[in-house]
Amino acid sequence: MNIIKYADAEMMMIDVAQEIASDLETALEANGKASFAVPGGTTPAPLFDVLCAANIDWANVTIVQTDERWVKDSSPRSNARLIREHLLADRAAKATFVSLYNHCEQPEDEIEKTREKVAELLPLSVVLLGVGADMHTASLFPGGDNLALAIDPSAPLVMPMRVDSQDEPRITLTEPALNSAMAKHIVVTGDEKLAALEKASGLSAMRAPVNRIWGGARIHWAKN
Template identity: 90%
Template sequence: MKIIKYADAEMMMIEVAQEIASDLETALEANGKASFAVPGGTTPAPLFDVLCAADIDWENVTIVQTDERWVPDSSPRSNAKLIREHLLADRAAKAKFVSLYNHCETPSDEIEDTRAKVADLMPLSVVLLGVGADMHTASLFPGGDNLALAIDPAAPLVMPMQVANQAEPRITLTEPALNSAMHKHIVVTGDDKLNALKQAQGLSAMKAPVTRIWGGARIHWARD
């Protein structure tokens, strides 16, 4: 595992946004379209604020969530809300957006329709991920009820995930969906998460799910 370290978080967000814009441009030139999987949360918001102004063919880019809490789009805990406010803005407002939340009662309801939408985007052109101090990425959490299946290379592309210490059920892209990406970026801030990455190297994927995804990824870190 190689970690690219930056002088500060602002510089990291600018430089990673530029890398992702270049990755998307490469996919657009090769295929005429690109798919880009992104997380929610507070960490990527500054990156999105930079990336949304990139001068690329956003009309042919489809943005899909890496994961989502099972809450309405209007909720402040909604990843879709953050993505719409920070990424689907400026030039990137022309991009298409595929939400994993389908307004049903549970993440399992109509999940085959969601999987079909995601299948249309495979393989992903670019995926952006974070990592938690508990070594989760997307909603692949240690202790998640469907983790063993979700990190299996034969898993369905999308899985519901319930975690005991999380307020809401979740839905997530799985190992085969995330690892389909031609370009993977993991953005990390703070010493706690850096230490988690280092600790993860000696653990199983059930205890440190990020290890199943970080192969081939560019891992970027700065202090927050």
């Protein structure tokens, strides 16, 4: 595991945004289209604010969530809402957005339709991820009810996930979807999450799901 360390978070977000823009441009030049899987949460918002201004062919980029809380798009806890506000703006407003939330009561409802939508985007061009202090990434949580299947290379591309530590059910891309990406970036801030990454290398994937995903990824860290 190679961790790229930055002097501060602002510098990191600018540099990673430039790398991702380059990765997307490479995919666009090769295939005429690109797919980009992104998380919600507060950490990537400053990166999105930079990336959305990149001068690339956003009209041929499709953006999908890495995971989502099972809440309406209008909820302040919705990853889709954050993505729309911070990434689908400026030049990137021309991109297509595919939501994992399908407006049903439970994440299991009509999940096959969601899997079909994701299958059309594979292999993903770029994946951006974070990591939690509990060593989860996307919604691959230690203790998650479907974790064992979701980190299996033969898993369905999208799985519901419930875990006692979280208020809502979740839906998440799984190991084969995330690891299909041509380029993977993991962005981490703070000493607690750095310690979690370092701890994860010595644990099983059931205890530290991020270590099933970080192979081949560029891991970026800043203190704050």
